[in-house]
Amino acid sequence: MDVPNFPDVTKSAVPFFVLAMLLEILSIRYLEKKGKYETRDTFASLSMGVGSIVAGILFAFVKVNFFFWLYQYRVYTFGFSPFIILLCFCLDDMRYYWAHRFGHEYRWFWASHINHHSSQHYNLSTALRQTWTGTFTGLFVLQAPLIVLGFHPYLVFFVGGLNLLYQFWIHTEAIDKLPWWFEAIFNTPSHHRVHHASNPRYLDSNYAGTLIVWDKLFGTFVPETKKDLPRYGIVKNLATFHPIKIALHEYVGIGKDLLQSGLSWKQRFYYLFATPGYSHDASRKNSSQLKRDYLDLHPEEADQPGFLGKV
Amino acid sequence: MSNLYLLITIGMGAGLIGVLIHQFGGSQEARLESIEAARQRFLLDFAGETIHQVWLSRDAKVAFLKLASSAKIGLVCSLGAMYYTRMVAKQDIKSIQRLVDGFYLDLYEVFFPKIHYFAQVDTQEYQDLLHYLQDYKEIY
Numbered sequence A: 001m002d003v004p005n006f007p008d009v010t011k012s013a014v015p016f017f018v019l020a021m022l023l024e025i026l027s028i029r030y031l032e033k034k035g036k037y038e039t040r041d042t043f044a045s046l047s048m049g050v051g052s053i054v055a056g057i058l059f060a061f062v063k064v065n066f067f068f069w070l071y072q073y074r075v076y077t078f079g080f081s082p083f084i085i086l087l088c089f090c091l092d093d094m095r096y097y098w099a100h101r102f103g104h105e106y107r108w109f110w111a112s113h114i115n116h117h118s119s120q121h122y123n124l125s126t127a128l129r130q131t132w133t134g135t136f137t138g139l140f141v142l143q144a145p146l147i148v149l150g151f152h153p154y155l156v157f158f159v160g161g162l163n164l165l166y167q168f169w170i171h172t173e174a175i176d177k178l179p180w181w182f183e184a185i186f187n188t189p190s191h192h193r194v195h196h197a198s199n200p201r202y203l204d205s206n207y208a209g210t211l212i213v214w215d216k217l218f219g220t221f222v223p224e225t226k227k228d229l230p231r232y233g234i235v236k237n238l239a240t241f242h243p244i245k246i247a248l249h250e251y252v253g254i255g256k257d258l259l260q261s262g263l264s265w266k267q268r269f270y271y272l273f274a275t276p277g278y279s280h281d282a283s284r285k286n287s288s289q290l291k292r293d294y295l296d297l298h299p300e301e302a303d304q305p306g307f308l309g310k311v
Numbered sequence B: 001m002s003n004l005y006l007l008i009t010i011g012m013g014a015g016l017i018g019v020l021i022h023q024f025g026g027s028q029e030a031r032l033e034s035i036e037a038a039r040q041r042f043l044l045d046f047a048g049e050t051i052h053q054v055w056l057s058r059d060a061k062v063a064f065l066k067l068a069s070s071a072k073i074g075l076v077c078s079l080g081a082m083y084y085t086r087m088v089a090k091q092d093i094k095s096i097q098r099l100v101d102g103f104y105l106d107l108y109e110v111f112f113p114k115i116h117y118f119a120q121v122d123t124q125e126y127q128d129l130l131h132y133l134q135d136y137k138e139i140y
Helices: A014-030 A039-071 A082-105 A107-117 A139-149 A153-168 A180-185 A189-196 A213-218 A243-258 A265-273 A287-297 B003-023 B035-045 B124-134
Strands: B051-056 B062-067 B072-079 B082-089 B093-099 B102-107 B115-118
Touching (some): A014 B003, A039 A139, A039 A243, A039 B003, A082 A107, A082 A139, A082 A213, A107 A243, A107 A265, A139 A153, B035 B062, B035 B072, B035 B082, B051 B124, B062 B115, B062 B124
Antiparallel strands (some): B051 B062, B062 B072, B072 B082, B102 B115
16 A cells, blocks of 8 residues: 655644744734734744644654554554545544643643643734654554554544644634534534633543534534633743743642652552543642633522533 | 645744744734733633732733732743733742842742742832732742
């Protein structure tokens, strides 16, 4: 079977990323589109993007070797027809949904993903604020079922790259809402603004990569509402623009938590793998607790999206 | 695309983006315009808190807030064009160091920068703040 020469999507798209950011900056300035760029924040995001590409190149061998080893044990051999590529893309998009959801719900994975949410701005440069430690977390094993099913590793890498490329343009405030049919099926700037917001209403929602249908299917979809405009960033915003500190701060935090004296092994395990916001002495709050706190102040919101089942 | 072409694109692109953002005012630093602004910014993140008093630094980049729940101090600091907030407990404070124009606050938090609170040190207001902070950490 001939394997097509799939391009490195992320690398090839770099000129497009640059051009799109320039256009967004100019449209904010001259067309009065919504959005804001800040010099140091943007350089932090760009540095994170470059670091992510470098880390990807350095550690690619881990994934490549693992997937090719696994591919020997596939149950079927899919080809590379347009239908198979589309099928692989859709299945990988569902894989992305769960990987992304785990990235928010378990601190070990959150430590890697948190940097993407660390900017208080929301513009195209935020899309490039990517992890340096993705391979290290081991979450790539969620792609293994696709390999075992019989999709070629290079095809899986290719559709994964396309998925990330799709997500670039949705990191903007310059586009409001798109036609209803598009908003119903695809992830859009509006849906993804919700995902990047730290308002209690929007926490832990809209994990989709390309198709928003996964959030609707698995109960995590929350629409953007004008009465509660997204405030971007994380619950405890960072006090730095330093890319290395942004990339590693949560790991250092985990280390400090684990080294506290007097903890049981169960408590140490929870500091590593429980939901972000866990603390053995209840001194911190996770997203469910923050939502309940909000409902204490706004009980009329109890039946609204983002708060269902939180009372 | 060759790696050289990629590097040139990134370098030139980042430079052009940086220049444009700076020219369009993207390097301006945020300031808390008033005590009320500090109060409102804090309440955005900690909506349920009751604030009794606010102290704003002379450069309007830092505010301390006295909260109804006396176990913690409220903090609002500017970072670039935005702000970050904290609820600080006794055990979170590493040191408070007196200076001729105010004091430094240092926390145990990972990668937290020392905060410089600028003040008119001979005012009663500033003495009240020091007195309040002294309940949480010895000032040296």
